[in-house]
Amino acid sequence: MTDEAILDAVAAQARWMEALLADLVRAPTVLGAEDAGQAVMARAFADCGLEPVDVPLRADALRGAEGASPFSWDVVGKRNVVATWPxxxxxxxxxxxxxxxxxxxxxxxxxxxWTRPPYGAVREGDWLYGRGAGDMKAGLAAMAGAVRALRGLGLPLGAPVQLQSVVEEECTGHGALQCLLDGHRADACVITEPHPDHLTVAQVGVLWFHVDVDGVPAHAARADRLGFNAIEAAGAVLEALRGLEAELNADPPPPYDAFAHPINLNPGIVAGGDWTSTVAASCTLSCRLACFPGESPDALAERVEATVARAAAEDPRLAGGRARVRYDGFRCEGCAVAEDEPLVRALGDAYERRHGERPALVATTATTDARHFVRAGIPAVCFGPRAERIHGVDERVSLSSMVETAQVLALFVRDWSGAIRPGSEGPARGKEEKDHHVVHGREPAGRG
Ligand SMILES: [Zn+2]
Incomplete structure (x- = not known):
């Protein structure tokens, strides 16, 4: 099966992929509402001629699992959808x-x-707009489109290929973790996050923490003499945490020494007070902070607690546990995959045949589900369509890059998992005999 036949077959799936992407974007799959999207993906996998199987999230199994994050919400009824091409x-x-x-x-x-509705899936030229269009529904459409094209061509497989549509990547990664706990494993994993032109081989760890601050309520008319404002106290805690962030960025290890500021503290949600004319009695500051691969998120949590304790010690009104750190959501380590992993070389080969040059190998200052696979001994990299403004407003994804991603994936699937047929140079054997290029990444660029 020639490269050309594969590239053409994938290109012929462009409309199918675009329709799938639009259906996915119109399903607002925020935390707790993922199932509308999973129904779309189950239909898409079935439309690839595969049998979709549910992998339900099980709180008990997750809570005891290595690599799990704390979570306070209900996961009953949540499911991943997987489909195996045997x-x-x-x-x-x-x-x-x-x-x-x-x-x-x-x-x-x-x-x-937003200048277009976030769940409208509006198309303008090569761009499709919407929350999640780039992060990462176009990636889901690309991987399904690649498999649909290869199955249409009748590609014989020598090893199974599994498609996984998972939940909770944006808060815990427990969808991917549950798939692993249920025994869904492979020799390698590609996550089609919006990482174009490069393969992402390293990522940071991420900690979510919440600082609950107690104030003393009083009438606002006497706020100069009475009460203690929890919102303002939370501001002082945040300032102390900025000091910790500066320490964490002081001496980054490679490959993060190429970044000016690899570790980012983000106060993402602040919630406090209950009346405009009442001195705020409580405030919760919810933050995201990162750590380098090889560092423990538990150790980072200890530094956060020590920082909050120091800030509290500077204000007697915060004495006695009136500023407390709580954990809910991400508590995960960073990870890295060696640049000479067969996965990295083979996916790079496929990319080069489609694009005429090798992809850069980069590190990201975000986390992805790759860490769960790497922890389980399964090399995992990110590669996918070109997106702009993910987590921002007017998020959009390039439709042509979605097709190109599917083309690279299809070539790679043929090379990696295709069967060797008598009388032809089998893709898998050909790979082993090939004299691989040594791959060097260009300077890493932060994503996500
Ligand atoms: Zn993502």
């Missing part, structure tokens, strides 16, 4: 593969700032 016959050199994407999206941030 091998036709086991072939020497063929390796199994997981293609993974997350269906959940972050909220629209501020709907009034």
């Amino acid at each position: 091998a036709d016959a086991e072939a020497e050199g063929a390796r199994s593969l997981i293609l993974n994407g997350h269906v959940d999206v972050v909220p629209p941030a501020a709907e009034h700032l």
